[in-house]
Amino acid sequence: MSTRYNQFGDMLKLLLGVWLGTVMLAMFLWVPPHEGLGNLGRIIIVHVPTAWVTVLAFLISAIYSGLYLRRRRPEHDDRALAAAEAGLLFSILATVTGSVFAKAVWGSFWNWDPRETSIFVLLLIYAAYLALRSAIEDDERRRRLAAVYSLLAFITVPFLIFVIPRIAESTLHPNCALLATSNCEGVTLGLEGSGAPKVSLLGERKVELLDIQERDGVAIARVEVTEPGATSRAILEPSINQRTGQPVEMPEIGGTRFRLKLERLEGERASLNIEQPGSSGLLRNSRTLLTFLASLAGFTGLFYWIYRVRAAVLGIQGRLAEEGVL
Amino acid sequence: MSFLDPAIALYVAAAVALLVWVVLFFYLWSIDRRTRELHRKLSERPEAPATRAAQPLQAVRNRREEATETSRDGV
Amino acid sequence: MFSPSLWRSTWAILRKDLRAELRGRVAINTLLLFAITTVVLVSFRLGPLGISRDQRAVTSIAVLLWIAIFFAAMSGLSRSFVAEEEAGTAPLLRLAASPAAVFAGKLLYNLLLVAVLEALVVLLFAALMNLRVGNPGLFAASLAAGGVGLGVATTIIAALVARASVRGALFTVLAFPLLLPLLVVAVGATELALAGAGWSKAWPELRLLAAYVLALLAASLLLFEQVWEG
Numbered sequence: 001m002s003t004r005y006n007q008f009g010d011m012l013k014l015l016l017g018v019w020l021g022t023v024m025l026a027m028f029l030w031v032p033p034h035e036g037l038g039n040l041g042r043i044i045i046v047h048v049p050t051a052w053v054t055v056l057a058f059l060i061s062a063i064y065s066g067l068y069l070r071r072r073r074p075e076h077d078d079r080a081l082a083a084a085e086a087g088l089l090f091s092i093l094a095t096v097t098g099s100v101f102a103k104a105v106w107g108s109f110w111n112w113d114p115r116e117t118s119i120f121v122l123l124l125i126y127a128a129y130l131a132l133r134s135a136i137e138d139d140e141r142r143r144r145l146a147a148v149y150s151l152l153a154f155i156t157v158p159f160l161i162f163v164i165p166r167i168a169e170s171t172l173h174p175n176c177a178l179l180a181t182s183n184c185e186g187v188t189l190g191l192e193g194s195g196a197p198k199v200s201l202l203g204e205r206k207v208e209l210l211d212i213q214e215r216d217g218v219a220i221a222r223v224e225v226t227e228p229g230a231t232s233r234a235i236l237e238p239s240i241n242q243r244t245g246q247p248v249e250m251p252e253i254g255g256t257r258f259r260l261k262l263e264r265l266e267g268e269r270a271s272l273n274i275e276q277p278g279s280s281g282l283l284r285n286s287r288t289l290l291t292f293l294a295s296l297a298g299f300t301g302l303f304y305w306i307y308r309v310r311a312a313v314l315g316i317q318g319r320l321a322e323e324g325v326l
Numbered sequence: 327m328s329f330l331d332p333a334i335a336l337y338v339a340a341a342v343a344l345l346v347w348v349v350l351f352f353y354l355w356s357i358d359r360r361t362r363e364l365h366r367k368l369s370e371r372p373e374a375p376a377t378r379a380a381q382p383l384q385a386v387r388n389r390r391e392e393a394t395e396t397s398r399d400g401v
Numbered sequence: 402m403f404s405p406s407l408w409r410s411t412w413a414i415l416r417k418d419l420r421a422e423l424r425g426r427v428a429i430n431t432l433l434l435f436a437i438t439t440v441v442l443v444s445f446r447l448g449p450l451g452i453s454r455d456q457r458a459v460t461s462i463a464v465l466l467w468i469a470i471f472f473a474a475m476s477g478l479s480r481s482f483v484a485e486e487e488a489g490t491a492p493l494l495r496l497a498a499s500p501a502a503v504f505a506g507k508l509l510y511n512l513l514l515v516a517v518l519e520a521l522v523v524l525l526f527a528a529l530m531n532l533r534v535g536n537p538g539l540f541a542a543s544l545a546a547g548g549v550g551l552g553v554a555t556t557i558i559a560a561l562v563a564r565a566s567v568r569g570a571l572f573t574v575l576a577f578p579l580l581l582p583l584l585v586v587a588v589g590a591t592e593l594a595l596a597g598a599g600w601s602k603a604w605p606e607l608r609l610l611a612a613y614v615l616a617l618l619a620a621s622l623l624l625f626e627q628v629w630e631g
Contacts, residue, residue, distance in 0.1 A: 006362070013358070017351045024347050028340035039336070069627050074378050124578040131574050135565035145561050148624045152557065152579060155620040159582040159613050305354065312361045318378055319368055 013305060020298040026291045034288075043101045045291055049299035050094040051115075054122055057087030057303065061129075062154035065147035074318050075311075077143040080150060081133070082310035086303055088126035094119055106258070118160050125153045139321070187272055189223075194268035202274060205253070207260075209270055210235065217242050221262050221270045225253055238262040238272070407505070410498040414506025418481065419513070427484075432477035432518050439469040440522060444529035462530065463592040467547070467584055469522050470515075478514060478555035479572040481507045482563035491563070495629065504556065504625040511559075512552040519544050535597020543594055543603070546610035547587030553614060554580050557621040560628045583613050 027045040034041025064080035067073075098116065099109045110116060132149055136142040189209035190196025199208045206226040213220045220239040227233065236251040240262045250259035253274070264271040422428055443465050485491040494503060523544070526532040534540045558575050562568045590606040 013355065017347075017355075020351075021344055021347055024343040025340050028336045028343065069624075121578050121581055124581075128574045128578055131571060132561065132565065135562075135567055135571050137566070138564075141564065144627055144630075145565075148557075148628050149561060149575060151624060152617075152620055155616050156579045156582060156613070159609070159616075163582040163585050163609070305358070309354065309358050309361055312365060313357075315378075316361065316364050316368060322378060 012301075016298065016301045016305065019294065020302060023291060023295045023298050026287075027295070031288050031291050032285060034285075040101060040104050041288075043097055045288075045295045046299075047094060047097040047101065048292070049296045050090045050097065051119060052296060053299050053303040054087055054091040054094055054119065056300065057083045057090060057307070058122060058125070058154070058157070060307070061087060062150050065150035065154075068143060068147045069151070074143065075315060077147065078311045078314035078318065079307075080147060082307045082314060084126055084129050084150070085310060086307045088123070088130065089306075090299075090303065091119055091123045091126060095123060121157065121160060125157065129153070188269055189272060190269040196269045202272060207272060209272075212265070212268065212270060214242070218248055219262070219265045220249075221265070221272070223260065223270075223272065225260065236260050240265055407499065407502050410502035411505040411509065414494075414498060414503060415509045415513075418506065418510040421484070422510075428477045428480035428514060429517065431480075432473050432514060433521055435473040435476045436469055436518060436522050437525065439472060440525040440529060443469070444525075448529050448531075459592050459595040462526070462532065463588050463595055465530075466522065466526055466591060467588050469526075470519060470547075470551070471580070471584060473518055473522070474515060474551050474555060475573045475576060476569075477518075478511050478552075479559040479562060479568060481511055481556065482559040483568055486563045500626045500629045501622070503629060504560075504622065507560075508552060508556045511556045512549065515548040515552045515555075519548050532595075534595055536594045536599070536603075539598070539600060539603050540591065540594035542607060543587055543590035543610070546590070546607060546614060547583060550583040550587070550610065550614045550617065551580065553617050553621055554583070557617075557625060557628070560625065579617075583610065586610055586613070 023045065027042050031042060031045065033039050061080045061083040064076045064083065068076040068080060095116075098119070102111060102113075102116075103109045129146060129149055133142055133146045136145060187200045187202050187207065188196050189198060189200055189207065191209060191212065192198065199206065201207070202225075208224040208226075210222040210224055213222070218239050219242050220237050222235060222237055224233055224235050234253075236253070238250055238260045239248040240246070241248050242265065245264075247261050247263070250261050252259055258274050261273050262270060263273050447461070447465070482491075485494060498506075523532070554576055555572075558572060558579070561575065562571045565571055586606050586609050590603050590610065593603040593606065
């Protein structure tokens with residue numbers, strides 16, 4: 001019976017190996033480059049599943065902490081610890097992949113974007129949980145107090161969901177593509193005498209409308225864009241086809257993948273917005289979507305495997321310690 | 327031809343990612359094998375206890391009840 | 402559970418802690434010195450001649466106010482349980498009172514300390530930072546709600562770390578992730594109060610603070626027995 005079970009498990013693990021290997025290849029070779037982000041768009045295949053696994057690990061750790069407090073079986077604590085350790089690993093992966101992506105696309109490694117904030121807090125909690133464990137000598141007490149902390153964190157962390165919208169009004173993550181709820185409104189600037197302001201803030205950048213020109217039915221707005229802290233400024237010329245209302249040129253804003261878009265032109269008033277690289281739908285492509293879902297499943301499986309192996313190691317360690325070998 | 331040449335950069339990236347995964351997979355696989363082996367050896371010993379001892383919850387509860395009783399009389 | 406004897410033991414524990422504190426004044430001295438140091442340091446460059454003159458600086462003032470309160474709280478509020486373990490009196494307390502009474506007594510003691518701390522920090526800010534409060538009632542409410550949250554969190558975490566090794570550092574490390582949502586909202590509410598916003602505008606913040614405090618309090622009450630057993 002048990003050998004048959006082992007064989008089945010081995011087959012599943014081999015399948016996982018091939019599965020994630022295929023995902024890795026598909027991510028680079030099968031998924032087409034993203035419209036706005038180009039090859040950078042591929043990162044979601046890895047980044048989002050690692051973030052998902054981080055949250056899943058937090059949930060599992062809390063559940064087994066609760067079970068431990070009820071039943072006091074060391075195995076439950078082993079599982080809570082194994083989940084927390086795997087969670088820490090995956091939260092670091094999610095943070096690093098996200099941060100590299102943020103540097104390439106948004107121009108800085110860290111922006112306190114809402115999702116960056118929440119993954120950061122999860123990372124802190126995992127670290128605090130492990131720090132607490134390492135500071136208590138007695139086995140039984142360590143398990144008990146760690147479980148209590150895990151549950152306390154589980155109660156308070158969901159409040160971040162309500163708190164986060166207060167930290168930043170808009171998210172850099174491509175919400176406009178996935179959800180239609182985030183704040184994606186632009187600004188309307190006008191030349192002197194038009195009644196609209198000439199200078200305004202678009203996100204954290206200062207934009208100033210210099211003039212508007214028309215050539216062959218294409219209207220071009222000359223806009224001076226000043227980076228936060230006035231570190232650099234540039235004159236960009238987004239344009240719009242006045243007959244069709246379609247933007248013609250959407251120049252990139254200094255060193256990022258954001259583009260400045262001229263949305264509308266009414267007389268001497270120009271409506272400007274920042275075109276987010278992800279706004280054209282990260283998962284709209286069916287190949288991308290399929291690879292993404294496969295990756296989500298694969299990473300969940302990988303997490304489960306790591307978690308079970310770690311729990312088993314902890315179990316053996318516990319047994320040996322109980323018998324006085326360790 | 328450099329590794330970062332756009333024509334082959336994607337293949338290089340895919341190869342690196344695949345290599346990392348293969349190494350990681352076999353590492354995990356070997357740990358898994360050894361852990362199971364160890365687990366089997368530990369539980370097959372004749373003198374091995376069936377399960378690990380859970381904390382004596384009832385004893386804790388009893389002590390707590392005594393404590394509550396004392397506080398009711400005292401203080 | 403809420404029997405008269407519970408209230409009696411709670412009251413007795415609070416009185417005992419206060420009396421011990423008034424003899425040694427360890428916690429209160431740490432808290433106050435820490436608060437004074439922070440506020441004085443801030444006010445050197447940002448004080449009467451700095452940003453505090455600027456009416457628009459309410460965000461900075463609210464943040465600085467809560468930084469002073471938070472770090473002073475981190476330095477002094479772990480005393481409640483740590484002192485019991487250091488003096489070796491914890492086992493006696495376990496025998497003498499029910500866990501609920503111990504938690505309630507220590508919680509009240511920590512709440513008193515937080516109240517003293519907040520009063521001092523606000524006075525110092527008024528004296529050194531040109532603190533001008535647009536809506537005093539709301540200001541008091543935000544300080545009170547934030548302070549109660551701080552008190553509850555520090556009580557249960559002090560109990561957690563009381564028997565660990567590196568307690569001081571661990572206390573802050575454990576408290577910060579739990580308190581982050583509370584602090585962010587409390588800063589927001591304080592900012593609104595300083596700017597003179599009406600109650601209706603700050604209502605979502607206050608509601609969130611109340612919900613957070615209630616959730617944490619309920620969880621702490623449920624879990625404290627597990628922490629406290631010897």
